[in-house]
Amino acid sequence: MTTRPRILIAECMQEISSFNPLAGDFDNFHIERGQDMLAQDGINSSLGGALAVFRETGMDPVLTISARSGSAGILMAQAWQRLAGEVLASIAAQAGSGIDGVYFSLHGAMAAEGELDPEGYLLAETRKLIGPNVPIVISLDLHGILTDRMLKQINGVTIYHTYPHVDFASTGQRAARVLHRLVTEKIRPTIARVVIPALVRGDELITKSGCYGELIREARRLELEGVAMSAGIMIGNPFTDVPELCCQVVVATAGDAAVAEQEALRLAREFWPLRHRMQGKLISLDRAIAQASSISGPVIFTDAADATSSGATGDSNLILRGLRDAGYRKKVLAQIVDPMAAAAAHRAGVGARIDVSLGGAIDAKRFAPMHVSARVRLLSDGQARLETMKLGLEAGPTAVLEFDNFTVVVFSRTLTLLDRAMYYANGLDPTDFDLTVVKSPHTEHHMYDAWVDNNFNVDVPGATSANLKTLGHTICARPMYPLDADAGFEPRAVIYRS
Numbered sequence: 001m002t003t004r005p006r007i008l009i010a011e012c013m014q015e016i017s018s019f020n021p022l023a024g025d026f027d028n029f030h031i032e033r034g035q036d037m038l039a040q041d042g043i044n045s046s047l048g049g050a051l052a053v054f055r056e057t058g059m060d061p062v063l064t065i066s067a068r069s070g071s072a073g074i075l076m077a078q079a080w081q082r083l084a085g086e087v088l089a090s091i092a093a094q095a096g097s098g099i100d101g102v103y104f105s106l107h108g109a110m111a112a113e114g115e116l117d118p119e120g121y122l123l124a125e126t127r128k129l130i131g132p133n134v135p136i137v138i139s140l141d142l143h144g145i146l147t148d149r150m151l152k153q154i155n156g157v158t159i160y161h162t163y164p165h166v167d168f169a170s171t172g173q174r175a176a177r178v179l180h181r182l183v184t185e186k187i188r189p190t191i192a193r194v195v196i197p198a199l200v201r202g203d204e205l206i207t208k209s210g211c212y213g214e215l216i217r218e219a220r221r222l223e224l225e226g227v228a229m230s231a232g233i234m235i236g237n238p239f240t241d242v243p244e245l246c247c248q249v250v251v252a253t254a255g256d257a258a259v260a261e262q263e264a265l266r267l268a269r270e271f272w273p274l275r276h277r278m279q280g281k282l283i284s285l286d287r288a289i290a291q292a293s294s295i296s297g298p299v300i301f302t303d304a305a306d307a308t309s310s311g312a313t314g315d316s317n318l319i320l321r322g323l324r325d326a327g328y329r330k331k332v333l334a335q336i337v338d339p340m341a342a343a344a345a346h347r348a349g350v351g352a353r354i355d356v357s358l359g360g361a362i363d364a365k366r367f368a369p370m371h372v373s374a375r376v377r378l379l380s381d382g383q384a385r386l387e388t389m390k391l392g393l394e395a396g397p398t399a400v401l402e403f404d405n406f407t408v409v410v411f412s413r414t415l416t417l418l419d420r421a422m423y424y425a426n427g428l429d430p431t432d433f434d435l436t437v438v439k440s441p442h443t444e445h446h447m448y449d450a451w452v453d454n455n456f457n458v459d460v461p462g463a464t465s466a467n468l469k470t471l472g473h474t475i476c477a478r479p480m481y482p483l484d485a486d487a488g489f490e491p492r493a494v495i496y497r498s
Contacts, residue, residue, distance in 0.1 A: 004058055007183075008094055010087065010090065011037075012083070014109075014110045015071045015141070016075065016240055016311045017071065017239035017240065020239075021362070023113070024074065025079045029068065029083060031065065045105075045169060045389055048172065049168065049171065052173065053176035057176075064093070071310055073463075075113065077113035077114045084115075084118070101135045102134060103176060103179055104122070106139065108143070117150070120147045123150050123153040124149060136153060137179040138150070139157070140159050142235055156229065157250060157252060158174040158175040159234055162216075164206070164418070174223070194264045194494075197481060198275040198481040199246075199482065200212075200235050200278035201279060202280040203457075205442075211277055216232075219251075219267065228260070230250075230252045232249075233271065234250065239311050241476055243477065249271065250264065251267070260495065264493050281457060284458075288458050290326075299456060300452050301319050303458060303460065303462070307439055309417065314336065314411070315359055315367060316367050316462050320336070320370060330405065330435060331407070332405055332406045332407065332435045332437070342398060343412070345401060345410065348376055353373060357372075358408065378399070379397070379398070380425065381397065386421055388444065393422065398410065409428065417440060418443060441466065
């Protein structure tokens with residue numbers, strides 16, 4: 001009787017902005033243990049995709065822990081110690097039970113007080129628990145930061161190939177297939193890494209239409225043609241200010257170091273001249289308002305500086321204030337995090353009129369409160385599900401407030417706002433409004449861009465501003481483009497062998 005390979009599965013995912021003044025806490029994480037992790041089976045998540053392949057290939061999943069958090073500020077030291085302790089205790093409980101391989105689902109852009117490479121720490125400790133010969137394969141967001149310490153622990157890696165991200169499950173599937181090969185064929189892979197001293201943002205990163213997507217398709221071709229076991233181009237999260245923040249090319253082969261190095265260097269050389277194009281193209285708020293007023297159809301104001309999916313606070317009112325002060329009269333739909341305003345609405349009840357302040361509830365240095373007299377249109381528990389991933393959203397007590405020509409959804413908690421889920425969950429359809437504020441640098445095309453007349457990427461301050469020079473990086477390696485206009489690049493591949 002053939003024994004089914006036993007695959008230990010763990011997950012720890014969070015993306016942070018070092019420029020968010022509100023430190024993250026353990027309570028930000030949604031924890032699933034053991035069989036509860038099967039809640040992701042069949043949904044568009046990396047873990048869900050991997051589970052399908054393990055089932056298809058006759059591998060036996062050993063479920064340990066999944067810890068997922070929305071984006072936030074840097075994780076507090078005590079919270080990190082508890083999180084790391086619980087993740088590693090769950091892994092340790094299974095590590096001695098005949099494990100043939102490990103799949104670790106990670107994001108790659110975490111950071112904690114006292115530990116600026118949390119994923120590297122978790123992988124190093126996992127390696128100690130399972131021993132030197134058990135293969136570890138990880139999956140990462142292309143906005144992750146793959147470090148030297150991480151690479152020294154792993155045998156394989158798969159990276160998202162789409163932005164806006166839609167390939168969560170397929171990335172997990174690719175990771176599971178790589179791990180299956182490592183376990184069943186006893187391959188000793190080679191990974192080549194080329195670090196590129198650049199930070200990037202902007203429309204050219206949209207993989208369906210931008211120049212970054214052209215390079216990603218080359219990486220994907222290497223996988224599909226069997227040249228590489230996996231290949232990807234990571235652009236990091238420019239707001240996670242850590243020592244190894246960068247862009248980088250990663251190519252893994254079934255032991256052929258020369259091919260891995262050659263292809264990684266080729267893609268890095270092609271990437272570098274495009275760094276100028278891969279910067280945010282911003283418009284001033286005043287100009288955006290003036291142009292929006294003259295457009296007959298609906299428009300979007302993208303508030304990428306307050307992108308909660310990238311680690312911002314969600315409490316910026318700068319666009320709302322600018323629209324009101326400029327006398328913009330068309331119908332506006334927006335979202336904001338303000339627990340005190342939400343609580344006041346819940347105390348007053350639907351239909352009541354309340355005087356409240358909106359904005360600046362968390363990032364008070366950037367955003368001053370804006371006083372409004374509003375009618376409470378609707379109250380909810382703040383529950384919803386992301387449109388693509390189908391993972392749950394929890395905003396806490398939520399209220400829809402109306403004042404003048406503005407309709408604002410007010411949340412009690414910072415949460416991921418990268419689609420329309422929270423508008424829909426609170427009875428609002430963006431197509432009913434002339435101007436919708438979107439707190440995400442990019443969304444899937446059909447969500448907004450397919451039907452609006454224009455999408456204005458507005459230049460306002462925030463913890464995730466695409467105006468990268470304004471943020472104040474102090475930890476990442478320098479020189480780094482565009483923080484340093486004269487940053488140079490001499491491509492060099494570092495080879496990691498299992």
